[in-house]
Amino acid sequence: xxxxxxxxxxxxxxxxxxxxxxxxxxxxxxxxxxxxxxxxxxxxxxxxxxxxxxxxxxxxxxxxxxxxxxxxxxxxxxxxxxxxxxxxxxxxxxxxxxxxxxxxxxxxxxxxxxxxxxxxxxxxxxxxxxxxxxxxxxxxxxxxxxxxxxxxxxxxxxxxxxxxxxxxxxxxxxxxxxxxxxxxxxxxxxxxxxxxxxxxxxxxxxxxxxxxxxxxxxxxxxxxxxxxxxxxxxxxxxxxxxxxxxxxxxxxxxxxxxxxxxxxxxxxxxxxxxxxxxxxxxxxxxxxxxxxxxxxxxxxxxxxxxxxxxxxxxxxxxxxxxxxxxxxxxxxxxxxxxxxxxxxxxxxxxxxxxxxxxxxxxxxxxxxxxxxxxxxxxxxxxxxxxxxxxxxxxxxxxxxxxxxxxxxxxxxxxxxxxxxxxxxxxxxxxxxxxxxxxxxxxxxxxxxxxxxxxxxxxxxxxxxxxxxxxxxxxxxxxxxxxxxxxxxxxxxxxxxxxxxxxxxxxxxxxxxxxxxxxxxxxxxxxxxxxxxxxxxxxxxxxxxxxxxxxxxxxxxxxxxxxxxxxxxxxxxxxxxxxxxxxxxxxxxxxxxxxxxxxxxxxxxxxxxxxxxxxxxxxxxxxxxxxxxxxxxxxxxxxxxxxxxxxxxxxxxxxxxxxxxxxxxxxxxxxxxxxxxxxxxxxxxxxxxxxxxxxxxxxxxxxxxxxxxxxxxxxxxxxxxxxxxxxxxxxxxxxxxxxxxxxxxxxxxxxxxxxxxxxxxxxxxxxxxxxxxxxxxxxxxxxxxxxxxxxxxxxxxxxxxxxxxxxxxxxxxxxxxxxxxxxxxxxxxxxxxxxxxxxxxxxxxxxxxxxxxxxxxxxxxxxxxxxxxxxxxxxxxxxxxxxxxxxxxxxxxxxxxxxxxxxx
Numbered sequence: 001x002x003x004x005x006x007x008x009x010x011x012x013x014x015x016x017x018x019x020x021x022x023x024x025x026x027x028x029x030x031x032x033x034x035x036x037x038x039x040x041x042x043x044x045x046x047x048x049x050x051x052x053x054x055x056x057x058x059x060x061x062x063x064x065x066x067x068x069x070x071x072x073x074x075x076x077x078x079x080x081x082x083x084x085x086x087x088x089x090x091x092x093x094x095x096x097x098x099x100x101x102x103x104x105x106x107x108x109x110x111x112x113x114x115x116x117x118x119x120x121x122x123x124x125x126x127x128x129x130x131x132x133x134x135x136x137x138x139x140x141x142x143x144x145x146x147x148x149x150x151x152x153x154x155x156x157x158x159x160x161x162x163x164x165x166x167x168x169x170x171x172x173x174x175x176x177x178x179x180x181x182x183x184x185x186x187x188x189x190x191x192x193x194x195x196x197x198x199x200x201x202x203x204x205x206x207x208x209x210x211x212x213x214x215x216x217x218x219x220x221x222x223x224x225x226x227x228x229x230x231x232x233x234x235x236x237x238x239x240x241x242x243x244x245x246x247x248x249x250x251x252x253x254x255x256x257x258x259x260x261x262x263x264x265x266x267x268x269x270x271x272x273x274x275x276x277x278x279x280x281x282x283x284x285x286x287x288x289x290x291x292x293x294x295x296x297x298x299x300x301x302x303x304x305x306x307x308x309x310x311x312x313x314x315x316x317x318x319x320x321x322x323x324x325x326x327x328x329x330x331x332x333x334x335x336x337x338x339x340x341x342x343x344x345x346x347x348x349x350x351x352x353x354x355x356x357x358x359x360x361x362x363x364x365x366x367x368x369x370x371x372x373x374x375x376x377x378x379x380x381x382x383x384x385x386x387x388x389x390x391x392x393x394x395x396x397x398x399x400x401x402x403x404x405x406x407x408x409x410x411x412x413x414x415x416x417x418x419x420x421x422x423x424x425x426x427x428x429x430x431x432x433x434x435x436x437x438x439x440x441x442x443x444x445x446x447x448x449x450x451x452x453x454x455x456x457x458x459x460x461x462x463x464x465x466x467x468x469x470x471x472x473x474x475x476x477x478x479x480x481x482x483x484x485x486x487x488x489x490x491x492x493x494x495x496x497x498x499x500x501x502x503x504x505x506x507x508x509x510x511x512x513x514x515x516x517x518x519x520x521x522x523x524x525x526x527x528x529x530x531x532x533x534x535x536x537x538x539x540x541x542x543x544x545x546x547x548x549x550x551x552x553x554x555x556x557x558x559x560x561x562x563x564x565x566x567x568x569x570x571x572x573x574x575x576x577x578x579x580x581x582x583x584x585x586x587x588x589x590x591x592x593x594x595x596x597x598x599x600x601x602x603x604x605x606x607x608x609x610x611x612x613x614x615x616x617x618x619x620x621x622x623x624x625x626x627x628x629x630x631x632x633x634x635x636x637x638x639x640x641x642x643x644x645x646x647x648x649x650x651x652x653x654x655x656x657x658x659x660x661x662x663x664x665x666x667x668x669x670x671x672x673x674x675x676x677x678x679x680x681x682x683x684x685x686x687x688x689x690x691x692x693x694x695x696x697x698x699x700x701x702x703x704x705x706x707x708x709x710x711x712x713x714x715x716x717x718x719x720x721x722x723x724x725x726x727x728x729x730x731x732x733x734x735x736x737x738x739x740x741x742x743x744x745x746x747x748x749x750x751x752x753x754x755x756x757x758x759x760x761x762x763x764x765x766x767x768x769x770x771x772x773x774x775x776x777x778x779x780x781x782x783x784x785x786x787x788x789x790x791x792x793x794x795x796x797x798x799x800x801x802x803x804x805x806x807x808x809x810x811x812x813x814x815x816x817x818x819x820x821x822x823x824x825x826x827x828x829x830x831x832x833x834x835x836x837x838x839x840x841x842x843x844x845x846x847x848x849x850x851x852x853x854x855x856x857x858x859x860x861x862x863x864x865x866x867x868x869x870x871x872x873x874x875x876x877x878x879x880x881x882x883x884x885x886x887x888x889x890x891x892x893x894x895x896x897x898x899x900x901x902x903x
Contacts, residue, residue, distance in 0.1 A: 363389025
């Protein structure tokens with residue numbers, strides 16, 4: 001990688017113009033003084049008057065001294081090495097960031113790279129601007145500190161918007177301010193990547209383009225097959241070669257995993273082999289290790305594999321004449337079929353008892369007890385599909401969506417003047433919308449419906465002459481559907497066509513939906529229920545989310561983010577990335593300075609190395625002067641001794657004394673996780689918390705310290721903040737023993753899983769929680785329970801409802817209080833002891849972190865000032881609880897103590 005050399009004070013380099021004069025000054029060495037004995041007569045008689053000629057300085061010494069002077073001049077000019085993309089001119093810096101879900105898996109690395117660029121701009125006093133290309137195109141030129149706060153507020157969006165709407169604002173900014181442009185791209189074409197890149201290349205030639213090294217992956221579809229749930233997985237170019245898909249139910253409980261390996265076409269199929277009931281309970285599929293909206297696939301009622309019961313009445317000898325033959329062939333790939341058994345007295349009751357979702361009755365006259373069972377089945381939300389035939393035409397019953405005429409209508413044949421009728425196009429927005437009747441599909445016989453009010457609304461399909469072909473009606477929470485033709489090919493050739501299969505699939509997809517029979521319900525809007533964020537977390541509706549049009553297909557955008565829409569009982573799923581493909585961003589022929597995110601490193605300041613080299617040259621010059629002088633032999637020993645003193649390592653006792661330095665100044669400490677971003681946040685957060693505690697209380701902690709439990713002594717620190725990193729390896733047994741001893745000796749471990757936004761109500765655990773559970777098993781902690789509202793930890797300094805961090809709401813677990821006695825109050829000192837473990841989940845350190853002006857470094861949106869203050873107050877409470885738990889507990893329970901004393 002080529003590095004760019006820059007100087008903070010380049011005018012000092014003018015001093016190098018005096019190098020020729022310095023050369024002539026250094027090359028002359030005056031003759032050394034001569035020592036002469038004092039007797040004056042001997043001095044006068046023995047003195048010879050010779051012309052003294054100055055000696056010449058050796059060339060190597062002359063070059064050494066000129067190099068020493070040049071190094072000092074260069075160091076004073078402030079040289080730095082700038083990686084490409086991190087350095088520019090002296091004008092403004094504009095950062096463009098693809099904050100789409102495709103950038104979510106390594107979004108923290110993108111923010112870290114952008115942070116380094118803004119910090120470098122701050123050192124150079126350069127203004128900056130930040131624009132997320134998924135946000136409204138507003139660019140504000142501001143100081144790097146304000147731009148950094150804007151950067152930290154950016155989050156990935158769960159859709160792939162076009163970048164073009166941002167071009168006018170970018171063009172205006174570059175025209176008015178100029179400066180450098182850096183584009184942190186997701187590396188994907190997305191909606192209009194090539195066109196956007198061409199425009200940016202024209203506006204800012206040579207602009208830096210930084211891309212990550214984690215190409216996205218996505219779940220693009222799921223099919224509930226006969227024996228497994230098949231999930232389509234797609235990856236971008238050069239992505240991870242394998243992975244795992246996990247299935248969750250509607251409450252967030254995991255149901256099963258399936259590993260997969262990508263093929264040469266970057267596509268894979270994960271097969272979840274589960275019982276049908278569990279497969280039908282799957283509501284969400286997640287790609288493990290891919291924290292993005294594309295790595296999640298939501299399933300709605302249409303994805304369930306229905307259990308269909310077939311009841312067909314009489315069975316002819318020829319299979320092709322059986323009323324169930326064509327139904328079986330059409331439904332077998334798409335449903336779990338159950339059929340009546342020969343001679344079975346009550347097939348309908350048995351099929352309902354086996355959990356059928358849909359019952360299909362082929363030309364049956366129902367007995368009264370069977371009708372009662374079907375009515376209860378409909379009331380409970382089941383779907384009943386009936387087919388006409390000679391029996392139903394002769395004796396229609398009351399379990400029908402419309403009134404029927406006795407007999408039937410014959411079209412074509414020797415005794416009819418009419419020809420078979422074709423099918424009319426299906427209504428837009430109706431249950432069969434999107435299907436196209438084939439021209440050769442026709443009906444030669446049908447049962448007619450009696451004209452009555454509301455018949456058009458009950459009609460799902462018609463013949464070309466307008467007579468109903470399929471009618472339906474809502475019954476209770478279910479649907480009653482009637483095909484006015486037979487289930488076999490004696491009345492129509494429709495059962496021989498692919499349209500018959502598609503119509504049945506549409507009916508199965510609607511089974512279980514609320515009010516599935518009215519075509520008018522296909523119109524209008526579906527309200528928002530839940531939405532996915534850019535990291536793939538399913539939560540409350542987004543602020544800008546709007547109702548979803550019920551008709552047609554909708555591409556996710558700002559107003560319609562992926563998630564669930566419609567009725568809570570039967571929601572419709574909108575996914576982030578379905579039936580699409582990844583395409584890499586084409587930069588061929590464009591003048592971008594394309595680099596990896598790692599190129600945005602901090603500048604390398606060369607002043608220290610140059611001054612160190614100058615000092616070494618000065619020391620070498622002094623040694624040379626002694627060597628060339630007459631007294632070098634007398635001075636050689638002191639010079640060598642000085643060199644040994646300077647270069648010798650400090651004695652072991654000094655190192656040992658330094659290790660006990662933390663005992664002299666009490667400090668807060670955090671555990672190093674190995675994640676540089678998380679460790680930096682921990683350091684900043686504890687620094688801000690320490691300053692706040694020092695300002696607001698009588699405790700003056702020292703600077704926070706980074707601790708490695710495997711090597712450092714822990715007894716010096718009253719509290720250890722431990723941000724849980726699920727990717728970190730589990731500590732060894734020796735480390736666990738050391739931590740357990742620390743807890744028993746009075747230390748407090750504050751674990752922060754930082755996953756409050758990813759937690760679900762149904763009991764699903766996050767990766768951070770899984771990591772922590774496994775570690776806690778090695779520590780033998782006390783019983784833990786959610787901290788009650790009246791716990792002393794919420795009252796030690798401030799009266800709080802909970803502990804806020806980067807997010808405000810999240811559970812806090814602490815040592816469980818003793819249970820209340822029967823009918824009595826809890827003991828007054830029940831919460832006296834300081835719990836050795838506290839588990840939070842709100843990213844406390846990020847909430848504590850402040851900039852030099854005391855403002856939040858990681859604002860969470862909304863009222864950032866209030867959230868930051870609440871986070872700091874919670875941190876003060878934790879510190880006070882750690883240091884003065886017993887005392888504060890007594891103060892909180894003063895009323896109970898007074899009551900016990902009889903006052």
